[in-house]
Amino acid sequence: MTKQWKLKEIVLLSILGVVFAVIYLLAFGIGQGLVSALTPFGIGPLGYEFIYGIWFIVSIIAAYIIRKPGAAFMSELIAGVVQVLIGSPAGPQLIISAAVQGLGAETAFAVTKWRDYRTRVLLLAAVLTAIVSFAWHYYSAGFFAYEAWLVGVMLITRIISSMLIMALLGKWISDQLAKTGVLRGYALGKERQQNREQDAA
């Protein structure tokens, strides 16, 4: 998958995976707090759904910066593996969740043949990731045992969270990074450079 990648792109992908693995682990703490706050009302599981987009964000950032097939999938997968390396109690199961989420995001970019990185495609990636990951959790976490309306509310919350955090925040972070100039050697930085030259001409 990563045959025609440059080494520096692969290392960037890996390091993004590592950095976001830490953020993902910290997000569990926030999620736990929300779950505890909602537990008295019996809707604890909703707590995680509000911030679910955080756990998908590296897909968008990696894909939007590197713009090559596999970036969304591999970055998420690496983040999953690294969480296991750091010692997340969720363990190797996380690798499967990560692969499923990565596939969701990658599908959106595959549909546009990895050429279109406009906001609408990022939003599509967010929606697909949310749905695919929800389907996996429906099976593994036994959402099947909840009443249908609660499952529906959880799914919708996850989709919205994913659109806001994964797609919009992810794009914003990448654009801010491009502004600093560190992405000059990568697709996003090059595109910005081209735009600037066109504006100047």
Added chain:
Amino acid sequence: MLLMISAINPTVKAIAVLIPGILLGLTFDVFTPLVYLIFILTVTLLLSDIPFKRWIKFFVPFLLFIASFSWARLLYTSETFQNGSVLFSFWTFEVTTGGLLVAISLALRSLCFIALSLLFIMTTDSTKFMLSLMQQLRLSPKITYGVLAGYRFLPTFKHELEVLRQAHRVRGVGRAKGIRGRIRQFKRYSIPLLANSIRKAERVANAMESKGFTGEHDRTHYHQMTVTKRDWRFLGMMVGALFLAFAASYYFGYLNIFGYQVN
């Protein structure tokens, strides 16, 4: 010969933990996950050298999380499991025996997941896990060493954060007030931290290439990770025990797959 889990090949161990983790998702009865949980705990106790105190420290925080999810399952049980007599009413909710049983079943399933995970992470060296993924599953060496390099940088992030904070203080940037201030503060910290790690990635990649790293698979390894018969036995044991639990559950008439009583 005593089979020690820390000596099992990390990739095989991960698979041995993953397969039961996936298959357990099928059951909605109490018996199957309970039997398997007892099995995992026995394995942890007898075949690993995990210090009990450390294990408990990881395990206990999850009880709260599981309790919350179980509470929700109890109150909002789907119709499939709304059977049996009403145990008690709470506000506008009616909790039935069926609801209680499925809540317990899912709580036990979650406990199995965590016990399996702890068995893996507490007996596995992270570097060896990556090396094994490369040597056994043919993960690209470029990715493997990239991840290991990134992993090595983790401790430096804390230091960088401290430097950023001091730099802000020197320039007289105070603590953020209000939502706007918070957002600006988030940007002030997150963007430079990420930018720094991107610079590091570029430097590491250059260093790797200048030392002659090609990323080819036909290379020599300092740590040769191998798979032996012992590893396959461990895999067989972990998966076999689950099938035995399923079989016993079926035999005693408890087995419930996705709400269908199988017997």
